[in-house]
Structures are given as structure tokens and as C-alpha cells.
Amino acid sequence: MLSNGLYIMTSRSADRVGAATVTWVSQASFRPPLIMAALRRDGSLFGCLRESGVAALHVLGRAQQDVARRFFAPTEAADGLLNGEPVAPGLTAAPILGCAPAYVECRVRQLIDAPGDHAVVLLEVIEATCRERVAPLTIAESPWEYGG
Amino acid sequence: MLSNGLYIMTSRSADRVGAATVTWVSQASFRPPLIMAALRRDGSLFGCLRESGVAALHVLGRAQQDVARRFFAPTEAADGLLNGEPVAPGLTAAPILGCAPAYVECRVRQLIDAPGDHAVVLLEVIEATCRERVAPLTIAESPWEYGG
Numbered sequence: 240m241l242s243n244g245l246y247i248m249t250s251r252s253a254d255r256v257g258a259a260t261v262t263w264v265s266q267a268s269f270r271p272p273l274i275m276a277a278l279r280r281d282g283s284l285f286g287c288l289r290e291s292g293v294a295a296l297h298v299l300g301r302a303q304q305d306v307a308r309r310f311f312a313p314t315e316a317a318d319g320l321l322n323g324e325p326v327a328p329g330l331t332a333a334p335i336l337g338c339a340p341a342y343v344e345c346r347v348r349q350l351i352d353a354p355g356d357h358a359v360v361l362l363e364v365i366e367a368t369c370r371e372r373v374a375p376l377t378i379a380e381s382p383w384e385y386g387g
Numbered sequence: 388m389l390s391n392g393l394y395i396m397t398s399r400s401a402d403r404v405g406a407a408t409v410t411w412v413s414q415a416s417f418r419p420p421l422i423m424a425a426l427r428r429d430g431s432l433f434g435c436l437r438e439s440g441v442a443a444l445h446v447l448g449r450a451q452q453d454v455a456r457r458f459f460a461p462t463e464a465a466d467g468l469l470n471g472e473p474v475a476p477g478l479t480a481a482p483i484l485g486c487a488p489a490y491v492e493c494r495v496r497q498l499i500d501a502p503g504d505h506a507v508v509l510l511e512v513i514e515a516t517c518r519e520r521v522a523p524l525t526i527a528e529s530p531w532e533y534g535g
Binding site for chain 2: 240241242243262263264266267268269270272273274275277298329336340341348349351353354355356357359361367369372373374375377379
């Protein structure tokens with residue numbers, strides 16, 4: 240009964256790209272603008288984020304369940320596509336999804352040595368882009384209870 | 388466009404009670420069951436939680452905006468009422484709201500020295516109680532954009 244959104248987070252380290260659907264995300268500060276996220280330790284996303292110190296968090300609209308589903312699968316990057324979705328370069332090394340109505344680009348501020356089965360990371364938002372104001376996709380409206 | 392729930396968090400340290408409406412909350416681990424929360428550093432809630440190491444997080448139903456509103460105000464505890472709402476003892480020192488459809492009782496696992504204007508805390512859930520399955524109140528359905 241906790242309420243969460245469904246997001247796509249991406250990162251890149253050298254020529255490796257990491258991406259995943261994530262749900263355990265919340266703002267954590269106004270100044271500086273921080274986001275806290277709990278991420279699977281074994282995924283490509285966390286591996287790239289830890290190495291490169293950058294990430295992008297993409298909001299999805301309510302009609303984009305299919306996009307969320309694609310990023311439950313292992314990361315596949317080729318020919319300007321990430322898990323089949325067009326991506327473009329952003330401010331940092333993290334690729335930006337063309338289909339996302341809004342996204343924030345972040346630098347890792349703190350990797351927390353948390354006792355749980357997920358890594359907890361504090362990200363500082365260095366740029367925020369809103370292409371379209373939409374009702375965001377949430378876990379409550381999805382068929383899932385956990386998004387990775 | 389980030390999605391968050393609206394919750395009431397309570398704590399107690401000796402004879403002081405702290406409580407607040409909070410929104411920056413998410414699960415952070417399955418094993419052990421952890422919740423991460425970003426809390427105002429200057430509030431009674433964080434003061435009590437830091438001293439006592441315990442807290443209770445209450446889920447509200449969609450019809451309980453009035454309860455959320457009451458806990459934006461400073462904490463007032465008297466005669467079994469907390470900001471006008473009946474409370475009862477729980478497993479820990481943190482008081483339990485009679486009106487909450489569900490709640491978790493927690494011990495502080497880690498206070499994170501975060502660089503932002505909110506304190507970040509990792510709470511381990513030691514007991515979870517669901518009195519009634521309801522559609523939880525979220526910030527998106529409320530008149531507010533931030534819940535403290």
C-alpha cells in the first residue's frame with residue numbers, strides 16, 4: 240500500500256549502457272535537488288552508475304506500460320536504440336529516451352552502504368526537462384507490484 | 388511528476404511525541420524489509436526519531452485528506468489524542484493512529500549524513516498491520532505538491 244511511480248533509469252560507463260525500470264524512487268531534498276533511489280545491486284544500471292557517477296531518470300506517462308515492460312529485460316543497446324527505444328545523448332553520459340515525457344539528469348552524490356538487498360543512492364539533479372505534462376505512470380495502475 | 392503517497396509518520400522519545408505528514412518515502416529493500424524516508428530536520432518527528440530510534444508509518448485512504456492536513460500542523464499530544472486523532476500504544480514507543488487503514492512499525496537502521504535540506508533515514512520494518520485494504524492517498528490526488 241505504499242505509492243510509487245514507474246520510471247526508467249539509464250546510465251553509461253565507457254561503452255557499456257545500463258538501464259532498468261525502477262520504482263523505489265523519491266525526492267530527498269529541495270536544495271540541492273536530490274533524489275534517493277534503491278536499485279538492484281546486480282543489474283547493469285547500478286554497475287554503470289557506480290562506475291560513471293551519472294544517471295538519468297525518465298518519467299513515463301500512463302499509456303506507456305509497454306515501455307516499462309521493455310526495461311524489465313536485460314539491457315540491449317545498438318544503433319541508437321536501447322531495448323528497442325530510440326535514445327539520444329544528454330548532458331551527461333547517460334542516454335536519454337526519446338519517448339519520455341519528462342526526465343532529470345543526475346550526478347551521484349552519495350552511494351550509501353545500506354544493509355538491504357538493494358543499493359541506496361543519492362542523486363543530485365543537474366538538469367530537468369519536461370517535454371509534455373502528463374499523468375505519470377504509477378505502480379498502482381500497472382499489473383506489477385515491484386519494478387526492479 | 389514524481390509519484391508519492393501521503394503518510395503520517397509518528398515517533399516518541401520519553402514523554403515527547405513527534406508526528407508529521409510525510410511524502411518522500413519508499414521501500415528500499417525486501418530482506419531485511421527497509422523503508423527510506425527523507426524528513427525535515429527541524430521537525431518534532433525527526434527529533435524524536437533520532438533520539439528514540441523508532442517510528443511508525445501510517446498509510447491513509449483516499450478519503451483521509453483531512454487527516455493529512457492535521458499533521459501539517461505542529462504536534463499536539465494530549466488525552467490519547469495526537470493532533471486530534473485517537474492514538475494507541477504499539478510495539479515500539481511510537482504511537483499508532485486509530486484511523487489508519489494500515490501501518491508499519493519500524494526501528495531506525497541508519498541515519499544517513501545526506502548533503503540535502505532533509506535528513507535521510509533507513510527504517511527496518513519490524514511489524515506490518517493491515518486493518519483494511521484501501522486505495523492509498525497519494526500526493527497527485529491532493530491539493531498539495533509536497534507533504535513535509
